[in-house]
Amino acid sequence: MAKKNHDRSTDIAGTIAEKISELVALGVYPPGLQLQQVELAEKFSVSRVPVREALKRLAAEGIVEHDLNRGFFVAQLSSDEARQLYRIRHLVEGEVLASIEWPSPTQLAALEKETDRLEALMKSGKHAQWAIAHRELMRKIFELSSQKVLVREALRLLSLTDRYRSLAPPPQRDARNVASEQHVLKALAARDRARLLRVFDEDRTRIEEQLIGSLVARGM
Amino acid sequence: MAKKNHDRSTDIAGTIAEKISELVALGVYPPGLQLQQVELAEKFSVSRVPVREALKRLAAEGIVEHDLNRGFFVAQLSSDEARQLYRIRHLVEGEVLASIEWPSPTQLAALEKETDRLEALMKSGKHAQWAIAHRELMRKIFELSSQKVLVREALRLLSLTDRYRSLAPPPQRDARNVASEQHVLKALAARDRARLLRVFDEDRTRIEEQLIGSLVARGM
DNA sequence: GTAGGCATTATTGCATACATACCAGGATGG
DNA sequence: CCATCCTGGTATGTATGCAATAATGCCTAC
Numbered sequence: 366m367a368k369k370n371h372d373r374s375t376d377i378a379g380t381i382a383e384k385i386s387e388l389v390a391l392g393v394y395p396p397g398l399q400l401q402q403v404e405l406a407e408k409f410s411v412s413r414v415p416v417r418e419a420l421k422r423l424a425a426e427g428i429v430e431h432d433l434n435r436g437f438f439v440a441q442l443s444s445d446e447a448r449q450l451y452r453i454r455h456l457v458e459g460e461v462l463a464s465i466e467w468p469s470p471t472q473l474a475a476l477e478k479e480t481d482r483l484e485a486l487m488k489s490g491k492h493a494q495w496a497i498a499h500r501e502l503m504r505k506i507f508e509l510s511s512q513k514v515l516v517r518e519a520l521r522l523l524s525l526t527d528r529y530r531s532l533a534p535p536p537q538r539d540a541r542n543v544a545s546e547q548h549v550l551k552a553l554a555a556r557d558r559a560r561l562l563r564v565f566d567e568d569r570t571r572i573e574e575q576l577i578g579s580l581v582a583r584g585m
Numbered sequence: 586m587a588k589k590n591h592d593r594s595t596d597i598a599g600t601i602a603e604k605i606s607e608l609v610a611l612g613v614y615p616p617g618l619q620l621q622q623v624e625l626a627e628k629f630s631v632s633r634v635p636v637r638e639a640l641k642r643l644a645a646e647g648i649v650e651h652d653l654n655r656g657f658f659v660a661q662l663s664s665d666e667a668r669q670l671y672r673i674r675h676l677v678e679g680e681v682l683a684s685i686e687w688p689s690p691t692q693l694a695a696l697e698k699e700t701d702r703l704e705a706l707m708k709s710g711k712h713a714q715w716a717i718a719h720r721e722l723m724r725k726i727f728e729l730s731s732q733k734v735l736v737r738e739a740l741r742l743l744s745l746t747d748r749y750r751s752l753a754p755p756p757q758r759d760a761r762n763v764a765s766e767q768h769v770l771k772a773l774a775a776r777d778r779a780r781l782l783r784v785f786d787e788d789r790t791r792i793e794e795q796l797i798g799s800l801v802a803r804g805m
Numbered sequence: 806g807t808a809g810g811c812a813t814t815a816t817t818g819c820a821t822a823c824a825t826a827c828c829a830g831g832a833t834g835g
Numbered sequence: 836c837c838a839t840c841c842t843g844g845t846a847t848g849t850a851t852g853c854a855a856t857a858a859t860g861c862c863t864a865c
Contacts, residue, residue, distance in 0.1 A: 376653050377849075378641070402817070412850045414634070417818085421598070421638050425645035427737070433596050434817060434856050449734035456676040514669035517647070595855085597819075621846070632820045637848090654826050654847060 377411055382419035384409070386524060389428055389439055390500070391493050392531025400429060400437045427525055440528075444580035447529060451573040454522045455566065458507075461519045462565060465509040467556045476505060476553065480546050500527060506549065530572075532579045545571075597631055602639035604629070606744060609648055609659055610720070611713050612751025620649060620657045647745055660748070664800040667749060671793040674742045675786065678727075681739045682785060685729040687776045696725060696773065700766050720747060726769065750792070752799050765791075 385405070388394045400420060402413045409416070424431040430440050468476060479502045486495040503523060507516045545568040552561035605625070608614045620640060622633045629636070644651045650660050688696060699722045706715040723743060727736045765788040772781035 403815095413817090414849060414851095418638060418641050421641050422645045425642045427734075435858090436817065445732075446734050449732050452680060453677060453735065453738060456680070457673060460672060460676070512665075512669050514647075514666050515673065518673060595818075623846075633847090634819055634821095655828095656847065 378415040378418040382422050390527045394439050396439050396441045398439045444577050450526050457519050461515045464512045529576050598635040598638040602642050610747040614659050616659050616662045618659045664797050670746050677739050681735045684732045749796050
């Protein structure tokens with residue numbers, strides 16, 4: 366619903382933060398890379414101030430790290446940290462899923478449409494767009510819960526682990542992930558909470574294992 | 586004018602963020618209050634830029650909220666949100682405590698010293714200083730774990746619920762809280778993990794109930 | 806040839822200045 | 836009398852400029 370000019374009209378810092386977050390998640394900005402303010406400012410055609418604010422926010426979220434008088438760097442990833450993040454995700458997402466309200470037929474239809482779009486993007490090999498759309502879908506599913514604090518935390522944690530996905534080998538993850546999203550939809554349609562939880566846990570654990578494997582293989 | 590000590594003293598935005606965070610936790614800045622940039626800038630004798638950056642960071646952490654083109658406000662508190670935060674704290678702190686390494690005699694002595702200091706502050710009625718020192722103690726205990734991501738999340742969540750403490754009636758909380766900290770120390774000394782977990786859970790739950798009571802009584 | 810020190814350069818951190826959006830209150834017209 | 840529009844004031848959002856700090860490369864001495 367297009368409403369008031371709230372969204373993008375002036376919140377440059379916010380949009381830039383999301384852009385950078387996406388680029389990090391996509392692996393365009395790999396871990397350890399220094400994010401220089403002037404460079405980003407020119408890239409987005411703004412001054413350094415909103416860029417700094419965006420970087421500060423991302424630093425608070427843990428996506429980038431800040432060395433005083435040295436700059437901002439994409440946060441390094443260790444397999445150990447990944448395990449911790451997935452552990453918390455398991456716990457928090459469990460709470461979120463336990464509290465979601467079943468979607469109305471209209472909502473369900475919208476979610477199915479999204480899922481189909483995901484599948485199409487995957488089949489056509491548009492991994493970048495797929496990743497973005499995937500995050501959106503997750504957000505919509507979580508937001509079926511009215512427990513806003515829980516949802517907010519779950520989304521933060523998701524963005525922290527999403528960074529890793531670009532490291533996982535695409536061929537393997539694809540087919541099964543699409544399948545898992547279809548399973549989620551079915552669980553939602555059937556209003557089967559136990560199944561929903563199980564699908565999420567299995568999916569998350571599978572991704573985690575692939576990821577940890579990749580990290581360990583790279584000595585991270 | 587304070588001279589520039591090198592190292593961290595030049596991180597104005599960071600120090601200001603912590604200052605504001607403390608003031609919010611102490612209840613000096615109550616929920617809903619608008620935090621005006623010029624006012625804060627004058628209060629800390631700096632320009633608006635580091636103030637804005639501090640506020641952005643606090644917004645990312647959830648301590649303040651940001652209305653576009655309207656300003657920053659201390660985050661409102663509802664009993665419902667409090668419950669969600671305590672639920673997550675329960676889960677995350679459980680993980681942290683499960684992963685801490687038992688303190689060395691030296692570390693233990695330092696913790697005992699801190700606890701005694703807390704008790705002294707409480708008895709002399711210096712609630713503000715007590716609250717700050719309490720947070721420090723919690724941080725030191727959490728940091729007995731090497732799982733940095735978990736610790737970081739736990740501390741964030743702690744800062745989010747600490748805001749509420751100033752709403753709870755001081756007389757009740759005091760005596761028992763000091764006692765609970767002594768219990769924590771004993772569990773650490775005895776290296777009794779189950780007991781440690783239990784003490785933390787009981788303490789947290791007790792505070793939560795007091796708090797929820799206060800919030801409900803005020804219609805929040 | 807290498808290690809160390811000094812000057813240069815580049816980048817961050819903060820302050821100042823300007824542009825823009827929001828809100829309250831009153832004038833105006835129905 | 837009420838609704839609408841305008842307008843002044845205030846606070847936020849962004850751009851630019853300057854000072855301080857860390858990185859870099861060169862030069863010199865051994």
